[in-house]
Amino acid sequence: MSIDPSIEGRGVRLDAYVKGEGKAFNIEMQAQAEYYLGCRLRYYQSVIDSDLLHKGDDYEDLPRSYIIFLCVHDSFGCGLPVYTIEPRCLENNDCQLDTRCTWIVLNGSAWVKEDDEKLRSLLQYIEDGTVTEGDDLVAQIDRLVVAANDDDKVMSEMISVSTVEANAERRVRQAKKFYSEVGFKQGYEAGEEQGLEQGLEQGLEQGLEQGLEQGKKEEAARISALINRLLADGREQDILLLGDQEALERLLKEYSL
Structure with a gap:
């Protein structure tokens, strides 16, 4: 289902959208790495709310x-099988916002x-398509997926060449933006450390300034090269790990950068 919130606003195409009896559900399948899923969730919520709340x-x-x-990859990088997210008060966790x-x-x-057997079965199906024996729900989902994949009309309605190209361009654009943000952070930290070391020998102020500039440029260049290699190898998910220093160093070493 497509929703256009306004003439100038960006519309969204929802995979599944059901509403009624005081509740609304939007279910999305995400097979590719999503670098800004939090922002996407925020916008989807605003668009859905505009559809649910009418004038007056x-x-x-x-x-x-x-x-x-339903994500194949870990969009938040914390290793949890399920992320349940609701607005909360940072100053007091007991303050519940309805x-x-x-x-x-x-x-x-x-x-x-x-731990939950049924949910674990569903998660495994999302990951690799395994249908756990005895799980009727996953078996039913798999039958529907197979039937849809074999239906040319359904597939043509779901996807088009232009959609594929647009999504690919969006992922590359997001990856570059994501790496540039991470690269600036890592470069700044590396430059700050290098600058402090030089400052001990040449004077703190001059060393910090020179080190910051040199460190940021060198680290940004290394991460730029790394992101290009990861994209070329189809390892988009690993880009999400670049915010972790240990993972960043491991990937840089892997690619000899």
Whole structure:
């Protein structure tokens, strides 16, 4: 289903959108790495809310809504099989905000960590297509998926060449933006350390300034080369790890950068 919030606003095409009896559900399948899933969730929520709340309605008329992403990859990099996200007060966790909106992100790559048998079976299916014996729900889902994949009409409605190209361009654009943000952070930290070392020998002020500049340039160049190699090898998911210093060093070493 497609929703266009306004003439100038960006519309979204929802994989599955169901509403009724005071609740609304949006379910999305995400097979590729999503670098800014948090921002995507935020926008989807705003678009769905604009569809649910009509002119003249009060805010309390907003129904409870759930946005559920079924992800093959770990978009948040924390290794959890399930991420349940709701707004909260940073100053006091006991302060509950009844926004009536819940975001749930299922991470198929961490299915082995899930204790609930039924959910673990679903997560494994998301990860590699395995249908666990005795799981009727997953078996039913698999039958529907197979039938849809064999239906040319359904597939043509779901996807087009232009859609594939647009999504590919968006992923590359996001990857470059993501790496540039991570690269600046890592470069700044490396430059700061190098600058302090030079400062001990040449004077703190001059050393810090020179080290910051040199360190940022060198580190940014290394990460730029790394991101290009990862994209070329189809390892988009590993770009999400670049914010972790240990993972960054491991990947740089792997590619001899």
